[in-house]
Amino acid sequence: MPHKINSVAVLGSGTMGAGIAALAADKNCKVLLLDINEDTVNKARMNIVNEKKPLLSLPSNIKNIEIGTFEKDFHKIVNYEWICEAVVEKLEIKREIFTKIENFRSKSSFVSSNTSGIPLKEITKGMPENLLKDVCITHFFNPVKVMKLCELIPGEKTSKEVLETFSNFLANTLGKGVVYGKDTVNFIGNRIGCYFMLKGLHEGKDARKKNLSIEKIDALLSKPLGLPPTGLYGLIDLIGLDVMYSVGKNLEINLPKNDLGRPYVSLPDAELWLYNNGQLGRKSGGGFYRVQKSSNGEKIKEVYDLENREWVLSKKESMDSSSFNIMLDDTIEGNYVWNVMGSSLLYAADLVPEIADDIVNIDNAMKWGFAWQKGPFQIIDALDPKKVIEKCNRLGIKLPKMLEVINNSSNNRFYSTNEEFLNLSGDYEKISA
Numbered sequence: 001m002p003h004k005i006n007s008v009a010v011l012g013s014g015t016m017g018a019g020i021a022a023l024a025a026d027k028n029c030k031v032l033l034l035d036i037n038e039d040t041v042n043k044a045r046m047n048i049v050n051e052k053k054p055l056l057s058l059p060s061n062i063k064n065i066e067i068g069t070f071e072k073d074f075h076k077i078v079n080y081e082w083i084c085e086a087v088v089e090k091l092e093i094k095r096e097i098f099t100k101i102e103n104f105r106s107k108s109s110f111v112s113s114n115t116s117g118i119p120l121k122e123i124t125k126g127m128p129e130n131l132l133k134d135v136c137i138t139h140f141f142n143p144v145k146v147m148k149l150c151e152l153i154p155g156e157k158t159s160k161e162v163l164e165t166f167s168n169f170l171a172n173t174l175g176k177g178v179v180y181g182k183d184t185v186n187f188i189g190n191r192i193g194c195y196f197m198l199k200g201l202h203e204g205k206d207a208r209k210k211n212l213s214i215e216k217i218d219a220l221l222s223k224p225l226g227l228p229p230t231g232l233y234g235l236i237d238l239i240g241l242d243v244m245y246s247v248g249k250n251l252e253i254n255l256p257k258n259d260l261g262r263p264y265v266s267l268p269d270a271e272l273w274l275y276n277n278g279q280l281g282r283k284s285g286g287g288f289y290r291v292q293k294s295s296n297g298e299k300i301k302e303v304y305d306l307e308n309r310e311w312v313l314s315k316k317e318s319m320d321s322s323s324f325n326i327m328l329d330d331t332i333e334g335n336y337v338w339n340v341m342g343s344s345l346l347y348a349a350d351l352v353p354e355i356a357d358d359i360v361n362i363d364n365a366m367k368w369g370f371a372w373q374k375g376p377f378q379i380i381d382a383l384d385p386k387k388v389i390e391k392c393n394r395l396g397i398k399l400p401k402m403l404e405v406i407n408n409s410s411n412n413r414f415y416s417t418n419e420e421f422l423n424l425s426g427d428y429e430k431i432s433a
Protein backbone atom coordinates (compact mmCIF):
# COMPACT_ATOMS: atom_id res chain seq x y z
CA MET A 1 0.00 0.00 0.00
CA PRO A 2 1.44 3.42 -0.92
CA HIS A 3 1.74 5.93 1.90
CA LYS A 4 0.73 9.56 1.80
CA ILE A 5 3.51 12.15 1.97
CA ASN A 6 2.68 15.37 3.81
CA SER A 7 6.09 16.70 4.74
CA VAL A 8 9.47 17.08 3.09
CA ALA A 9 12.96 18.02 4.21
CA VAL A 10 14.84 19.47 1.22
CA LEU A 11 18.62 19.38 1.62
CA GLY A 12 20.26 22.04 -0.53
CA SER A 13 18.47 25.32 -1.25
CA GLY A 14 19.93 26.20 -4.66
CA THR A 15 17.98 26.44 -7.91
CA MET A 16 16.44 23.00 -7.59
CA GLY A 17 16.10 22.70 -3.81
CA ALA A 18 14.31 26.05 -3.60
CA GLY A 19 12.07 25.06 -6.52
CA ILE A 20 11.12 21.71 -4.97
CA ALA A 21 10.54 23.31 -1.55
CA ALA A 22 8.28 25.97 -3.06
CA LEU A 23 6.26 23.45 -5.07
CA ALA A 24 5.72 21.22 -2.03
CA ALA A 25 4.77 24.24 0.12
CA ASP A 26 2.28 25.32 -2.53
CA LYS A 27 0.69 21.88 -2.22
CA ASN A 28 0.38 22.37 1.52
CA CYS A 29 3.21 20.11 2.59
CA LYS A 30 5.23 21.02 5.67
CA VAL A 31 8.72 21.85 4.37
CA LEU A 32 12.16 22.06 5.99
CA LEU A 33 14.78 23.67 3.74
CA LEU A 34 18.44 23.38 4.78
CA ASP A 35 21.77 24.51 3.35
CA ILE A 36 25.39 25.02 4.35
CA ASN A 37 24.94 28.43 5.98
CA GLU A 38 22.33 30.99 6.90
CA ASP A 39 23.21 33.40 4.11
CA THR A 40 22.60 30.76 1.46
CA VAL A 41 19.31 29.59 2.84
CA ASN A 42 18.09 33.15 3.49
CA LYS A 43 18.86 33.96 -0.13
CA ALA A 44 16.84 30.91 -1.17
CA ARG A 45 13.92 32.10 0.94
CA MET A 46 14.10 35.47 -0.79
CA ASN A 47 14.04 33.76 -4.20
CA ILE A 48 11.02 31.75 -3.16
CA VAL A 49 9.00 34.86 -2.30
CA ASN A 50 10.63 37.18 -4.87
CA GLU A 51 8.07 39.79 -5.82
CA LYS A 52 8.82 39.81 -9.54
CA LYS A 53 9.25 36.08 -10.13
CA PRO A 54 8.13 34.15 -7.06
CA LEU A 55 8.64 30.40 -6.95
CA LEU A 56 5.49 30.10 -4.85
CA SER A 57 2.11 30.45 -6.52
CA LEU A 58 0.60 31.84 -3.33
CA PRO A 59 3.01 34.04 -1.31
CA SER A 60 1.36 33.16 2.01
CA ASN A 61 2.45 29.54 1.53
CA ILE A 62 5.88 30.61 2.74
CA LYS A 63 4.40 29.83 6.18
CA ASN A 64 4.79 26.14 5.23
CA ILE A 65 8.58 26.46 4.89
CA GLU A 66 11.02 26.43 7.79
CA ILE A 67 14.62 27.20 6.90
CA GLY A 68 17.84 26.21 8.65
CA THR A 69 21.42 25.03 8.30
CA PHE A 70 22.93 21.56 8.07
CA GLU A 71 25.01 22.23 11.17
CA LYS A 72 22.22 23.38 13.50
CA ASP A 73 19.09 21.79 12.10
CA PHE A 74 19.93 18.48 10.42
CA HIS A 75 18.41 16.49 13.34
CA LYS A 76 14.99 17.96 12.48
CA ILE A 77 14.71 15.72 9.41
CA VAL A 78 13.47 13.00 11.78
CA ASN A 79 10.06 14.71 11.62
CA TYR A 80 9.76 14.59 7.83
CA GLU A 81 8.32 11.84 5.66
CA TRP A 82 10.27 12.62 2.48
CA ILE A 83 13.95 13.55 2.61
CA CYS A 84 14.94 15.09 -0.73
CA GLU A 85 18.65 15.62 -1.41
CA ALA A 86 19.32 18.50 -3.82
CA VAL A 87 22.90 19.53 -3.08
CA VAL A 88 25.57 20.30 -5.62
CA GLU A 89 26.24 17.62 -8.32
CA LYS A 90 29.35 16.11 -6.69
CA LEU A 91 29.38 12.42 -5.88
CA GLU A 92 31.44 12.68 -2.68
CA ILE A 93 29.30 15.50 -1.28
CA LYS A 94 26.09 13.60 -2.05
CA ARG A 95 27.52 10.48 -0.35
CA GLU A 96 28.38 12.52 2.75
CA ILE A 97 24.85 13.92 2.91
CA PHE A 98 23.33 10.46 2.42
CA THR A 99 25.37 9.03 5.29
CA LYS A 100 24.09 11.84 7.49
CA ILE A 101 20.51 11.32 6.29
CA GLU A 102 20.64 7.67 7.36
CA ASN A 103 21.87 8.70 10.82
CA PHE A 104 19.09 11.19 11.44
CA ARG A 105 15.99 10.21 9.47
CA SER A 106 12.92 8.38 10.76
CA LYS A 107 12.99 4.74 9.65
CA SER A 108 9.57 5.17 8.08
CA SER A 109 10.73 8.03 5.84
CA PHE A 110 11.31 7.95 2.08
CA VAL A 111 14.55 9.28 0.63
CA SER A 112 15.41 10.59 -2.82
CA SER A 113 18.17 12.34 -4.70
CA ASN A 114 17.57 14.99 -7.35
CA THR A 115 20.84 14.25 -9.14
CA SER A 116 20.65 15.00 -12.84
CA GLY A 117 22.82 12.13 -13.90
CA ILE A 118 24.86 10.31 -11.26
CA PRO A 119 23.63 6.73 -10.96
CA LEU A 120 21.96 6.00 -7.60
CA LYS A 121 24.14 2.92 -7.13
CA GLU A 122 27.20 5.21 -7.07
CA ILE A 123 25.65 7.53 -4.49
CA THR A 124 24.54 4.71 -2.19
CA LYS A 125 27.41 2.25 -2.72
CA GLY A 126 28.08 0.34 0.54
CA MET A 127 25.23 2.00 2.44
CA PRO A 128 22.92 0.04 4.81
CA GLU A 129 20.15 -2.17 3.42
CA ASN A 130 17.65 -0.17 5.44
CA LEU A 131 18.39 2.90 3.38
CA LEU A 132 18.62 1.05 0.05
CA LYS A 133 15.02 -0.15 0.24
CA ASP A 134 13.73 3.37 0.99
CA VAL A 135 15.66 5.34 -1.61
CA CYS A 136 15.22 6.28 -5.25
CA ILE A 137 15.86 9.17 -7.60
CA THR A 138 13.27 11.89 -8.14
CA HIS A 139 14.73 13.93 -10.97
CA PHE A 140 12.86 17.21 -11.36
CA PHE A 141 13.54 19.54 -14.26
CA ASN A 142 14.34 23.24 -14.11
CA PRO A 143 12.31 25.37 -13.43
CA VAL A 144 10.49 22.98 -11.12
CA LYS A 145 7.34 25.09 -11.11
CA VAL A 146 7.09 25.01 -14.91
CA MET A 147 8.52 21.74 -16.20
CA LYS A 148 6.09 18.87 -16.07
CA LEU A 149 8.65 16.06 -15.94
CA CYS A 150 9.84 14.17 -12.92
CA GLU A 151 11.86 11.05 -13.64
CA LEU A 152 11.43 8.32 -11.07
CA ILE A 153 14.35 5.90 -10.88
CA PRO A 154 14.48 2.97 -8.50
CA GLY A 155 17.69 1.46 -7.19
CA GLU A 156 18.25 -2.28 -7.26
CA LYS A 157 16.75 -2.70 -3.78
CA THR A 158 14.08 0.01 -3.70
CA SER A 159 10.84 -1.46 -2.35
CA LYS A 160 7.68 -1.50 -4.42
CA GLU A 161 5.88 0.41 -1.68
CA VAL A 162 8.41 3.25 -1.81
CA LEU A 163 8.09 3.55 -5.58
CA GLU A 164 4.30 3.52 -5.44
CA THR A 165 4.35 6.16 -2.72
CA PHE A 166 6.58 8.46 -4.78
CA SER A 167 4.69 7.79 -7.98
CA ASN A 168 1.37 8.72 -6.32
CA PHE A 169 2.76 11.76 -4.57
CA LEU A 170 4.61 13.17 -7.58
CA ALA A 171 1.64 12.77 -9.90
CA ASN A 172 -1.32 13.42 -7.65
CA THR A 173 0.00 15.90 -5.07
CA LEU A 174 2.77 17.71 -6.97
CA GLY A 175 1.04 17.43 -10.37
CA LYS A 176 4.09 16.10 -12.23
CA GLY A 177 4.25 13.88 -15.28
CA VAL A 178 6.07 10.84 -13.95
CA VAL A 179 8.38 8.92 -16.24
CA TYR A 180 9.92 5.63 -15.15
CA GLY A 181 13.59 5.25 -15.92
CA LYS A 182 16.46 2.99 -14.98
CA ASP A 183 19.54 3.60 -12.87
CA THR A 184 21.78 4.44 -15.83
CA VAL A 185 23.88 7.54 -16.45
CA ASN A 186 21.79 10.70 -17.01
CA PHE A 187 18.58 8.62 -16.88
CA ILE A 188 16.24 9.32 -19.85
CA GLY A 189 15.79 13.00 -20.75
CA ASN A 190 19.37 14.07 -20.17
CA ARG A 191 20.80 10.94 -21.81
CA ILE A 192 19.07 11.77 -25.09
CA GLY A 193 19.02 15.55 -24.64
CA CYS A 194 22.76 15.74 -23.91
CA TYR A 195 23.53 13.48 -26.86
CA PHE A 196 21.49 15.86 -29.06
CA MET A 197 23.32 18.94 -27.73
CA LEU A 198 26.85 17.51 -27.78
CA LYS A 199 26.35 15.96 -31.22
CA GLY A 200 24.95 19.30 -32.40
CA LEU A 201 28.09 21.14 -31.26
CA HIS A 202 30.40 18.58 -32.89
CA GLU A 203 28.49 18.67 -36.18
CA GLY A 204 28.42 22.47 -35.94
CA LYS A 205 32.13 22.74 -36.74
CA ASP A 206 31.72 21.15 -40.15
CA ALA A 207 28.39 22.92 -40.76
CA ARG A 208 29.97 26.34 -40.19
CA LYS A 209 32.55 25.51 -42.86
CA LYS A 210 29.59 24.94 -45.18
CA ASN A 211 28.27 28.40 -44.30
CA LEU A 212 25.58 27.32 -41.87
CA SER A 213 25.72 30.09 -39.30
CA ILE A 214 24.95 29.66 -35.61
CA GLU A 215 21.68 31.54 -36.16
CA LYS A 216 20.78 29.30 -39.11
CA ILE A 217 21.51 26.17 -37.08
CA ASP A 218 19.26 27.45 -34.28
CA ALA A 219 16.51 28.16 -36.81
CA LEU A 220 16.87 24.63 -38.21
CA LEU A 221 16.87 22.95 -34.81
CA SER A 222 13.74 24.65 -33.53
CA LYS A 223 10.49 25.37 -35.41
CA PRO A 224 10.77 22.76 -38.19
CA LEU A 225 11.34 20.05 -35.59
CA GLY A 226 8.84 21.25 -32.99
CA LEU A 227 11.66 22.19 -30.59
CA PRO A 228 11.81 25.34 -28.42
CA PRO A 229 12.91 28.56 -30.20
CA THR A 230 16.29 28.57 -28.42
CA GLY A 231 17.45 25.91 -30.91
CA LEU A 232 20.86 24.47 -30.03
CA TYR A 233 23.26 27.32 -29.22
CA GLY A 234 20.56 29.38 -27.50
CA LEU A 235 19.73 26.39 -25.31
CA ILE A 236 23.36 25.84 -24.36
CA ASP A 237 23.67 29.55 -23.51
CA LEU A 238 20.79 29.00 -21.11
CA ILE A 239 22.28 25.87 -19.54
CA GLY A 240 25.89 27.11 -19.47
CA LEU A 241 29.02 25.59 -21.02
CA ASP A 242 30.30 24.79 -17.50
CA VAL A 243 27.31 22.49 -16.98
CA MET A 244 27.83 20.94 -20.45
CA TYR A 245 31.49 20.37 -19.57
CA SER A 246 30.60 18.54 -16.32
CA VAL A 247 27.85 16.58 -18.07
CA GLY A 248 30.46 15.41 -20.58
CA LYS A 249 32.81 14.34 -17.76
CA ASN A 250 30.03 12.34 -16.09
CA LEU A 251 29.19 10.68 -19.43
CA GLU A 252 32.84 9.84 -19.97
CA ILE A 253 32.93 7.96 -16.66
CA ASN A 254 29.53 6.31 -16.78
CA LEU A 255 28.48 5.70 -20.41
CA PRO A 256 28.59 2.07 -21.50
CA LYS A 257 31.82 1.23 -23.36
CA ASN A 258 30.42 1.07 -26.88
CA ASP A 259 27.78 3.77 -26.47
CA LEU A 260 27.20 5.83 -29.61
CA GLY A 261 27.53 9.03 -27.57
CA ARG A 262 31.12 8.31 -26.49
CA PRO A 263 32.83 10.21 -29.34
CA TYR A 264 31.01 13.42 -28.36
CA VAL A 265 31.53 13.62 -24.59
CA SER A 266 34.26 16.28 -24.78
CA LEU A 267 33.50 19.80 -25.92
CA PRO A 268 34.78 20.58 -29.44
CA ASP A 269 37.88 22.87 -29.56
CA ALA A 270 36.00 26.13 -30.15
CA GLU A 271 33.57 25.50 -27.28
CA LEU A 272 36.38 24.30 -25.01
CA TRP A 273 38.16 27.60 -25.67
CA LEU A 274 35.00 29.49 -24.63
CA TYR A 275 34.71 27.36 -21.50
CA ASN A 276 38.36 27.94 -20.56
CA ASN A 277 37.85 31.67 -21.05
CA GLY A 278 34.75 31.82 -18.86
CA GLN A 279 32.43 32.66 -21.77
CA LEU A 280 29.79 30.28 -20.47
CA GLY A 281 26.43 31.62 -21.60
CA ARG A 282 23.79 33.88 -20.09
CA LYS A 283 25.22 33.42 -16.58
CA SER A 284 28.54 35.02 -17.64
CA GLY A 285 27.01 37.80 -19.76
CA GLY A 286 27.25 35.90 -23.04
CA GLY A 287 28.25 32.61 -24.62
CA PHE A 288 27.30 32.10 -28.25
CA TYR A 289 24.98 35.11 -28.08
CA ARG A 290 24.90 38.28 -26.00
CA VAL A 291 22.65 41.30 -25.80
CA GLN A 292 24.35 44.72 -25.68
CA LYS A 293 22.89 48.20 -25.32
CA SER A 294 23.82 50.77 -27.94
CA SER A 295 24.57 54.41 -27.01
CA ASN A 296 20.91 55.30 -27.62
CA GLY A 297 19.73 52.52 -25.30
CA GLU A 298 18.67 50.17 -28.10
CA LYS A 299 19.17 46.44 -27.49
CA ILE A 300 21.58 44.80 -29.93
CA LYS A 301 21.86 41.03 -30.24
CA GLU A 302 25.33 39.77 -31.12
CA VAL A 303 26.63 36.33 -31.99
CA TYR A 304 30.14 35.04 -31.36
CA ASP A 305 32.13 34.22 -34.47
CA LEU A 306 33.84 31.05 -33.25
CA GLU A 307 36.40 31.01 -36.07
CA ASN A 308 37.58 34.63 -35.79
CA ARG A 309 36.87 34.91 -32.06
CA GLU A 310 34.94 38.15 -32.17
CA TRP A 311 31.40 39.38 -31.52
CA VAL A 312 29.42 40.34 -34.62
CA LEU A 313 25.87 41.52 -35.20
CA SER A 314 23.43 38.60 -35.11
CA LYS A 315 21.24 38.07 -38.18
CA LYS A 316 17.66 36.92 -37.78
CA GLU A 317 17.16 33.58 -39.50
CA SER A 318 13.87 31.77 -39.82
CA MET A 319 12.66 28.70 -41.64
CA ASP A 320 9.71 28.65 -43.99
CA SER A 321 9.33 24.93 -43.78
CA SER A 322 7.88 23.54 -40.62
CA SER A 323 8.32 19.87 -41.34
CA PHE A 324 10.36 17.02 -39.93
CA ASN A 325 10.95 15.95 -43.54
CA ILE A 326 13.76 18.46 -43.80
CA MET A 327 16.04 15.79 -42.31
CA LEU A 328 15.37 13.47 -45.24
CA ASP A 329 16.50 16.11 -47.78
CA ASP A 330 19.92 15.72 -49.31
CA THR A 331 20.92 19.37 -48.82
CA ILE A 332 23.46 21.03 -46.52
CA GLU A 333 20.64 21.95 -44.14
CA GLY A 334 18.95 18.56 -44.41
CA ASN A 335 22.19 16.69 -43.80
CA TYR A 336 23.01 18.77 -40.74
CA VAL A 337 19.55 18.16 -39.26
CA TRP A 338 19.83 14.45 -40.04
CA ASN A 339 23.29 14.28 -38.43
CA VAL A 340 21.99 15.91 -35.26
CA MET A 341 18.27 15.22 -34.87
CA GLY A 342 18.16 12.10 -37.06
CA SER A 343 21.10 10.72 -35.16
CA SER A 344 19.40 11.52 -31.82
CA LEU A 345 16.29 9.64 -32.95
CA LEU A 346 18.43 6.61 -33.81
CA TYR A 347 20.24 6.94 -30.48
CA ALA A 348 16.92 6.96 -28.60
CA ALA A 349 15.71 3.98 -30.65
CA ASP A 350 18.71 1.98 -29.44
CA LEU A 351 18.12 2.70 -25.74
CA VAL A 352 15.06 0.54 -25.14
CA PRO A 353 15.18 -1.35 -22.80
CA GLU A 354 18.52 -0.02 -21.50
CA ILE A 355 17.18 3.25 -20.07
CA ALA A 356 13.41 2.66 -20.07
CA ASP A 357 11.13 -0.31 -20.59
CA ASP A 358 9.23 1.25 -23.45
CA ILE A 359 9.04 4.05 -26.00
CA VAL A 360 6.27 5.88 -24.14
CA ASN A 361 8.52 6.77 -21.21
CA ILE A 362 11.18 8.02 -23.63
CA ASP A 363 8.74 10.16 -25.62
CA ASN A 364 7.21 11.64 -22.46
CA ALA A 365 10.63 12.46 -21.03
CA MET A 366 11.59 14.50 -24.12
CA LYS A 367 8.23 16.27 -24.30
CA TRP A 368 7.90 17.08 -20.60
CA GLY A 369 11.59 17.71 -19.82
CA PHE A 370 12.91 19.31 -23.02
CA ALA A 371 9.68 20.82 -24.33
CA TRP A 372 9.82 18.87 -27.60
CA GLN A 373 6.38 18.91 -29.20
CA LYS A 374 6.80 15.27 -30.15
CA GLY A 375 9.00 12.57 -28.64
CA PRO A 376 11.60 10.69 -30.73
CA PHE A 377 9.27 7.81 -31.66
CA GLN A 378 6.41 10.16 -32.50
CA ILE A 379 8.82 12.05 -34.78
CA ILE A 380 9.84 8.81 -36.51
CA ASP A 381 6.14 8.05 -36.99
CA ALA A 382 5.66 11.53 -38.50
CA LEU A 383 8.54 10.86 -40.90
CA ASP A 384 7.33 7.29 -41.56
CA PRO A 385 9.53 4.57 -40.02
CA LYS A 386 9.94 2.95 -43.46
CA LYS A 387 11.62 6.10 -44.82
CA VAL A 388 13.95 6.31 -41.83
CA ILE A 389 14.89 2.67 -42.27
CA GLU A 390 15.51 3.26 -46.00
CA LYS A 391 17.76 6.21 -45.19
CA CYS A 392 19.71 4.14 -42.64
CA ASN A 393 20.14 1.35 -45.19
CA ARG A 394 21.26 3.79 -47.85
CA LEU A 395 23.87 5.27 -45.50
CA GLY A 396 25.00 1.87 -44.24
CA ILE A 397 23.85 2.62 -40.66
CA LYS A 398 23.09 -0.44 -38.53
CA LEU A 399 19.43 -0.29 -37.51
CA PRO A 400 18.98 0.61 -33.85
CA LYS A 401 16.98 -1.73 -31.65
CA MET A 402 13.46 -0.30 -32.04
CA LEU A 403 13.80 0.21 -35.81
CA GLU A 404 14.91 -3.40 -36.03
CA VAL A 405 11.81 -4.34 -34.03
CA ILE A 406 9.44 -2.40 -36.29
CA ASN A 407 11.22 -3.68 -39.39
CA ASN A 408 10.51 -7.25 -38.30
CA SER A 409 6.96 -6.52 -37.16
CA SER A 410 3.73 -6.55 -39.13
CA ASN A 411 2.99 -3.14 -37.62
CA ASN A 412 4.37 -0.10 -39.39
CA ARG A 413 3.97 2.68 -36.82
CA PHE A 414 5.27 3.09 -33.25
CA TYR A 415 1.83 4.24 -32.12
CA SER A 416 -1.49 2.85 -33.35
CA THR A 417 -4.57 5.01 -33.74
CA ASN A 418 -5.91 3.12 -30.73
CA GLU A 419 -3.79 4.62 -27.94
CA GLU A 420 -1.36 1.75 -28.16
CA PHE A 421 2.43 1.64 -28.50
CA LEU A 422 4.79 -0.85 -30.10
CA ASN A 423 6.56 -2.98 -27.52
CA LEU A 424 9.89 -4.79 -27.78
CA SER A 425 8.20 -7.84 -29.29
CA GLY A 426 6.76 -5.75 -32.12
CA ASP A 427 3.20 -5.96 -30.77
CA TYR A 428 0.89 -3.15 -29.75
CA GLU A 429 0.25 -2.61 -26.06
CA LYS A 430 -2.22 -0.24 -24.40
CA ILE A 431 -0.64 2.97 -23.09
CA SER A 432 -1.30 2.98 -19.34
CA ALA A 433 -3.11 6.03 -18.01
Ligand SMILES: NC(=O)c1ccc[n+]([C@@H]2O[C@H](COP(=O)([O-])OP(=O)(O)OC[C@H]3O[C@@H](n4cnc5c(N)ncnc54)[C@H](O)[C@@H]3O)[C@@H](O)[C@H]2O)c1
Binding pocket: 012, 013, 014, 015, 016, 017, 035, 036, 040, 086, 087, 088, 089, 090, 093, 114, 115, 116, 117, 139, 140, 141, 142
Ligand atom coordinates in the same frame (compact mmCIF):
# COMPACT_ATOMS: atom_id res chain seq x y z
N1 LIG B 1 19.91 23.30 -12.26
C1 LIG B 1 19.34 22.41 -13.02
O1 LIG B 1 18.94 22.69 -14.16
C2 LIG B 1 19.12 21.00 -12.52
C3 LIG B 1 18.09 20.24 -13.06
C4 LIG B 1 17.84 18.97 -12.56
C5 LIG B 1 18.63 18.47 -11.55
N2 LIG B 1 19.67 19.23 -11.04
C6 LIG B 1 20.45 18.64 -9.94
O2 LIG B 1 19.95 19.15 -8.71
C7 LIG B 1 21.02 19.24 -7.76
C8 LIG B 1 21.13 20.67 -7.27
O3 LIG B 1 21.40 21.49 -8.40
P1 LIG B 1 21.15 23.06 -8.39
O4 LIG B 1 21.06 23.48 -9.81
O5 LIG B 1 20.04 23.38 -7.46
O6 LIG B 1 22.53 23.56 -7.81
P2 LIG B 1 22.87 24.89 -7.03
O7 LIG B 1 24.30 25.15 -7.24
O8 LIG B 1 21.89 25.96 -7.38
O9 LIG B 1 22.60 24.47 -5.51
C9 LIG B 1 23.38 23.51 -4.87
C10 LIG B 1 23.33 23.71 -3.38
O10 LIG B 1 24.26 22.79 -2.79
C11 LIG B 1 24.88 23.44 -1.70
N3 LIG B 1 26.20 22.91 -1.44
C12 LIG B 1 27.37 23.26 -2.01
N4 LIG B 1 28.39 22.58 -1.45
C13 LIG B 1 27.85 21.80 -0.51
C14 LIG B 1 28.39 20.88 0.41
N5 LIG B 1 29.69 20.65 0.48
N6 LIG B 1 27.53 20.22 1.23
C15 LIG B 1 26.22 20.45 1.18
N7 LIG B 1 25.65 21.34 0.32
C16 LIG B 1 26.45 21.99 -0.50
C17 LIG B 1 24.99 24.89 -2.10
O11 LIG B 1 25.03 25.74 -0.97
C18 LIG B 1 23.76 25.13 -2.97
O12 LIG B 1 22.72 25.78 -2.27
C19 LIG B 1 22.26 18.74 -8.47
O13 LIG B 1 22.43 17.38 -8.21
C20 LIG B 1 21.92 18.98 -9.95
O14 LIG B 1 22.64 18.13 -10.81
C21 LIG B 1 19.91 20.49 -11.50
